[in-house]
Amino acid sequence: MATKEFKLPDVGEGVAEGELVSWLVSPGDTVTEDQAVAEVETDKALVEVPSPYNGTVKELHVSEGEMVPVGDVIITYEVEGEAEDEPEVDVDDAEDAGEARADDAAETTDTAETETGETEQSSGKGGRVFAAPSARRLARELGVDIGSVDGSGPGGRVTEGDVRSAAEGDAESATADAGGAGDDAGPRSVEFSGKSATKRKGDAEQATNGQRAGGASTAEAAGRERTLAAPATRKLAEDEGVDLNDVPTDEARDGEAFVTQEAVLQYAEAQREAQQADAEAVQAEGETTEELVAADVEDDGAERVPYRGVRRTIGEQMAKSKYTAPHVTHHDSVVVDDLVDLREEMKGVAEERDAKLTYMPFIIKAVVAALKEYPYLNSTLDEEAGEIVLKDEYNIGIAVATDAGLMVPVVKECDRKSMLEIAREVSDLVERARNRKISREEMQGGTFTLTNFGAIGGEYATPIINFPEVGILGLGAIEERPAVRDGEVVAASTLPLSLSIDHRIVDGAVAAAFANTVMEYLDEPQLLLLDA
Known part of the structure; x- marks a missing residue:
């Protein structure tokens, strides 16, 4: 017995989504090929969706009344005599993910070794290529050697924009976006690209004080082009929604700014305090027009019906x-x-x-x-x-x-x-x-x-x-x-x-x-x- 996923097909010319009006089957039901299993309303009409398999309904993934994009899985079947559906995995992505976990573990167990090792190459020049599957597909479509593309994403990851820039022959732009990833020797860390070419140094305490004084969320931001950090620090910054290039730091490795986990946490806390201060200031001044409208909408007790289909x-x-x-x-x-x-x-x-x-x-x-x-x-x-x-x-x-x-x-x-x-x-x-x-x-x-x-x-x-x-x-x-x-x-x-x-x-x-x-x-x- 194998498992098969059934995705919502294109039930009409140019239709991108549909509302699942009603299910005609339930989990455990036995269905035959071409049997109607659901009614879907598009912007054209109400249509019945037929089953592509003979089998048993294992799971319904969508609730009645829910809008479903074409291509989303709506039913899982159990089918006899069929090969199991395997999720498509990008080999390089799987390798990247495994090595990222290994890097985190290495940092946890041996910090000294992490800080004295070699910088991991994040471009395809002489090393592995870090790229999303969509970027790899685009590179194949445009005839671009992805190994020659400098990545501008986190950790030097190659994005679709990098591929397009390479295809258009804009080598200077691609190099600038990548920020020279993988060119420097130094501690085992990852380079980040930023928005500003101005380097400024400061500590997390100064950033915190600036936020508490009511400044903008990046008033004390460093705004660097590149920043070195350990993999675990990079992960922490991502979880906190912080751009490492904006985190103030006095530390450096081989002449480049180096950010620690403590600096990330302090900067993130400073941002939160600034946002809270802004919210309190707005509340003290009174509700804005938009807030008043929203309040009226919430309090008027009117029924709201989706305008669709x-x-x-x-x-x-x-x-x-x-x-x-x-x-x-x-x-x-x-x-x-x-x-x-x-x-x-x-x-x-x-x-x-x-x-x-x-x-x-x-x-x-x-x-x-x-x-x-x-x-x-x-x-x-x-x-x-x-x-x-x-x-x-x-x-x-x-x-x-x-x-x-x-x-x-x-x-x-x-x-x-x-x-x-x-x-x-x-x-x-x-x-x-x-x-x-x-x-x-x-x-x-x-x-x-x-x-x-x-x-x-x-x-x-x-x-x-x-x-x-x-x-x-x-x-x-x-x-x-x-x-x-x-x-x-x-x-x-x-x-x-x-x-x-x-x-x-x-x-x-x-x-x-x-x-x-x-x-x-x-x-x-x-x-x-x-x-x-």
Whole structure:
């Protein structure tokens, strides 16, 4: 029985992370290859993640509701007949780590020998190469001999920046960053690079006094280019968050500054006292605006919901549309008494043919007919090419309100489908969108969009265009409202319409003509049956 780790795959084009909405398995469950083990929500849609193995779930590494970067381990399996996964180990890194531990041990057991031995070489020139795996990979990609690169990292370690500098031929920069690591003989210690070329000497007590006087955290810092220190001192400085080049010292080895553990501890304590003093001063002066805001946020008792996934994608798309395309909205209303009667007559026939007939198929057919007369409403703007692209397909998006936000499934090739075919497809797409079972492909390729806010009881709105489309038609509620017939005010079933257009491509007069054509077909829906 072997152990296999399963990392979150790329569940969509360009997706970098996803929210693990729910687990479909538990530890101890037996799973088969391609069995769905989790539901993950990306910024595109909710998708099921299939298992790549036949085996038993050993451990789930992620909690429901947690954001997971693509490539992170989410499940560990126990798999029969498979080789055990072995972690990738960089040989030189393992060697470096082992020798660092040996150096620490040597210092602990024999300080005198440590202080009189030879300086360890930290570059590849005549010795080992200390480099992170990422730097080694970059060196291979750029064709750089990592053994010839001077390291600027702790202990002379070669960083990615050093490799890039070497690749660009900036030898002087690489040498300066490295600070001459490994060139000097002396006590067994490690050289550090710094930020300032000015050498200043002082003791830890002076640094402490400077901090207590309310100076900056590095007011008494040495600011050297290079510092010698034993491995254990180097480790202590790293743990304390101290730059050895800033630690004041009177000690020297072969003409170079030498820092002890005591000096590191005193300097670290001085920094902490200075930070505490600054904090107390701020508190004495009163809370800053930022702190007041933070306090208000903590105390207001409001619930905070993460802005991510589909909700964030919708928001970003709406903002892009609103601030890219200059919107103009045309409002109108059409009497649809005949449409109401015709739908009522045809509902029974539609049910016999397994179709639920709503008003939407009629409206889609009316919109397609109008788009054929006014093709600029069925276009996009290619800004890079400076061209308006007139589409020869009629793919109508239907905005659907879901728990995750607004989704827009697309009914493809509406001009080639019958009224009942459209009715079945709309019903299926809407249901699967609300259940989060719709695919990304089914929400792409639209050329014009309909949004039915009237389902909630509204009349007029200013819909935001589903960019990069150039038009969207909002539908109000079909209700009886006052209408004028033959000079008399009567009750009539009316449908309010709100048409938003991208004014860069469509003029207001064209938008009004398009809306009039849609209304003509809805006023006399029998005309639509000729193409149904």
